[in-house]
Amino acid sequence: xxxxxxxxxxxxxxxxxxxxxxxxxxxxxxxxxxxxxxxxxxxxxxxxxxxxxxxxxxxxxxxxxxxxxxxxxxxxxxxxxxxxxxxxxxxxxxxxxxxxxxxxxxxxxxxxxxxxxxxxxxxxxxxxxxxxxxxxxxxxxxxxxxxxxxxxxxxxxxxxxxxxxxxxxxxxxxxxxxxxxxxxxxxxxxxxxxxxxxxxxxxxxxxxxxxxxxxxxxxxxxxxxxxxxxxxxxxxxxxxxxx
Numbered sequence: 001x002x003x004x005x006x007x008x009x010x011x012x013x014x015x016x017x018x019x020x021x022x023x024x025x026x027x028x029x030x031x032x033x034x035x036x037x038x039x040x041x042x043x044x045x046x047x048x049x050x051x052x053x054x055x056x057x058x059x060x061x062x063x064x065x066x067x068x069x070x071x072x073x074x075x076x077x078x079x080x081x082x083x084x085x086x087x088x089x090x091x092x093x094x095x096x097x098x099x100x101x102x103x104x105x106x107x108x109x110x111x112x113x114x115x116x117x118x119x120x121x122x123x124x125x126x127x128x129x130x131x132x133x134x135x136x137x138x139x140x141x142x143x144x145x146x147x148x149x150x151x152x153x154x155x156x157x158x159x160x161x162x163x164x165x166x167x168x169x170x171x172x173x174x175x176x177x178x179x180x181x182x183x184x185x186x187x188x189x190x191x192x193x194x195x196x197x198x199x200x201x202x203x204x205x206x207x208x209x210x211x212x213x214x215x216x217x218x219x220x221x222x223x224x225x226x227x228x229x230x231x232x233x234x235x236x237x238x239x240x241x242x243x
Contacts, residue, residue, distance in 0.1 A: 114235035146232035154189030166198035
């Protein structure tokens with residue numbers, strides 16, 4: 001039995017070309033997906049938002065890949081990165097800095113200075129025992145503690161008074177304060193001792209100023225003259241500063 005004529009016809013040339021073109025087209029898509037030429041993908045070929053975190057190689061993005069000023073406060077983790085300090089303390093000192101750059105202030109301890117003078121034997125009249133220079137621009141509370149050792153003469157009973165004065169230059173508030181120590185020396189010749197606490201507020205000045213401790217003694221009877229040795233500490237505590 002012979003096949004019908006239409007079944008025995010060979011495919012025409014146009015049909016063969018069409019099948020070949022379809023095969024190449026379909027195969028080309030797979031080739032393009034796996035065999036992209038170098039430098040063939042640019043900004044235009046990337047869809048917005050198409051590159052995720054897992055597609056970035058570790059340490060692939062460095063400083064040269066980030067535009068200047070692109071990373072700001074909104075892009076950093078505020079629990080791990082401290083922002084730039086944005087304020088200052090108008091009084092006191094910085095105690096702590098927050099992650100947002102805010103500061104916590106704390107009062108500063110007042111300035112303090114002082115001196116300790118060795119014992120000086122008092123002569124006739126007032127004798128300077130100690131001095132301390134106070135820097136300009138501050139007011140102070142000055143505290144002095146002169147300590148007197150009084151020795152008499154055996155066989156002579158005397159009453160001895162030691163007067164000590166803490167002073168600051170005139171025009172600086174309360175300029176002087178004086179206090180006394182009185183002792184009765186027996187005829188046994190034993191020495192006696194005592195301290196004279198002195199406190200003086202000193203106002204600020206535009207130049208450095210000196211505060212001094214000076215002492216003098218009187219005795220009754222006045223002869224023979226007793227021996228009075230006085231040493232002193234002077235401490236100045238800053239109380240305020242110029243604005």
